[in-house]
Amino acid sequence: MSIPTNIPTDVDVLIVGGGPAGALLGCLLARRGIHVLVVEKQQNLDRDFRGETLAAPSVVTLRRLGFGPALENHGYLETTAVSMRMEGQEVLNVDYGRFGIGALPIDIPQPGLIGLFNDAAAGEPGYAYAAGTSCTGLVEKDGAITGARLRDRDGNRVTVTARLVVGADGRFSKVRKEAGLAAEITPQQRDFLSFKLPRPAGWGQHAELVVNRDKHLVVLPTWPDFLRVGHNLPKRGLGELRRRGIEAFRAGITEIDPRLGPLVEEHVRTWDDTGFLEIFTAEMADWARDGLILIGDASHTCTPILGQGVNLAIQDVVMISPVIAAALRAGTGPVPATTFDGFVAARRRHKRRVTRFQRMQEAALAQHKPAKVWVRRVRFKTMNRLPLKYVVFGKVINAPHPIDPADLRTGAEAAPTPAAPSAA
Incomplete structure (x- = not known):
């Protein structure tokens, strides 16, 4: 050799x-x-890839590093908000524009x-x-x-x-x-199965978490014109899910979010249309x-x-x-x-x-007992009415990290650029 x-x-x-x-x-x-x-x-x-969302601080950081023009040339989709629905009721809505970072999260x-x-x-x-x-x-x-x-x-x-x-x-x-x-x-208690669907016209550009007791879907608008959907399943539950068949899987998705039913029926035909992710922390x-x-x-x-x-x-x-x-x-x-x-x-x-x-x-999403599901829904509704939700999300999202001057790109190359036309 x-x-x-x-x-x-x-x-x-x-x-x-x-x-x-x-x-x-x-x-x-x-x-x-x-x-x-x-x-x-x-x-x-x-x-x-499953994770393709850049948080707003990351967008600011990359622009200051001089990657703004390249991002614009490639194209991306801005995410305007994240909402949560539990058992058919909206319990939380976070407007990303409220953080004052000067950018929105993007999908690329x-x-x-x-x-x-x-x-x-x-x-x-x-x-x-x-x-x-x-x-x-x-x-x-x-x-x-x-x-x-x-x-x-x-x-x-x-x-x-x-x-x-x-x-x-x-x-x-x-x-x-x-x-x-x-x-x-x-x-972790559960693993994840994901798939992509065409994004219907007028769907919007906000991320959604749709929860029904201990089952949930993460529905993300994805560049240029897709929805990325993630579905939880019990730890080591993939084998049982496959034994039940793809039809049962599609029915389960439709039960959680009926809007996705026709799309899943048409575009998730075999298990090859899905991707499995084992969930753990290290x-x-x-x-x-x-x-x-x-x-x-x-x-x-x-x-x-x-x-x-x-x-x-x-x-x-x-x-x-x-x-x-x-x-x-x-x-x-x-x-x-x-x-x-x-x-x-x-x-x-x-x-x-x-x-x-x-x-x-x-832990909150894994609740299935009626009393605990009710308490969970009330807790999120209460947080939704308070400015506290922006404090909580802000601690996780974090501010843009300071950049060493030697890594900065000055002038037009690093200046914040207008958002790319969204692929709605």
Whole structure:
């Protein structure tokens, strides 16, 4: 087997995982003149993703980083509000325009988002990207991580030396496992099945949570003209659901939200039209070793509630980019784990707050006894009448994270741009 010719064998930073976190970090580091290699095991980013909503603070952050024109050129769908209906009654409505951030959440396909990060980085000297390439193991010397072993889609192997390896390879992180960093996995009570439907004309641009006792649907308007629907099912309940048949599944969706009945009947024909997601959280005592740091879902896995994964990843990158740059300037060997103590402490606090909120929401949605269902409905109706709902949601959404001046793009490139025409 030959050595892949497109992969440099000695870099400053090796990023394993080319999702939103890895792609954005690779771009920001390359802008600073750092030699960086991003490896992504998928050859083409053409698979379906579940989390494609960028919260308003993330939109502001990306515009300040200079990605506003690229977002406009690609196109996206703004989400104006989120509402909740329980047992046929609207119990909560949150208007995103009330947060005063200067942007609304947007839906943009993750392949498009990752693509614009990669395109921006491609022109930077010292940047390299290797698609269809997997990390098969880490290289260690004197207790520090000094690189990784890689394999491309043709089976060719190469060892890459790096002063820092960044694990940005998601909830089932290979880097995390190879580094021996243990994760505390907490399964949630339920898992998730999702599917897409054409979005009817006049549907609107607000996200909806439709609840009937312990069953619920998340209905999200999706760019350019779809609805993304997520449906909960009992933990390890996929087999039983399939045994009952696709017709029973469609009937169950219609029972929760009759508006979707005709669409589901026409467009969800087989199980291949659905996607399964196992729901768990993963928390870690240590995110770093000498020469290695984990970010995004690799460092702290959240549940899909409120679609926080991609937004937490962007916050991780914006905060860690200047930390990495300073560490590389300060020394010559593997970046010490202690370099990231402040980053880990700050991000852990925020992620734990998000996880606590998600677990509270999951516990509320899992109620099925009539008395508890009634109390739940009253509680949400009461919160809906109070300004408190904006305080609660604001703590989870969070403000745009401060950006290091070296990452900013000034002038017209970074100026807030008008919203793209919506695909209503």
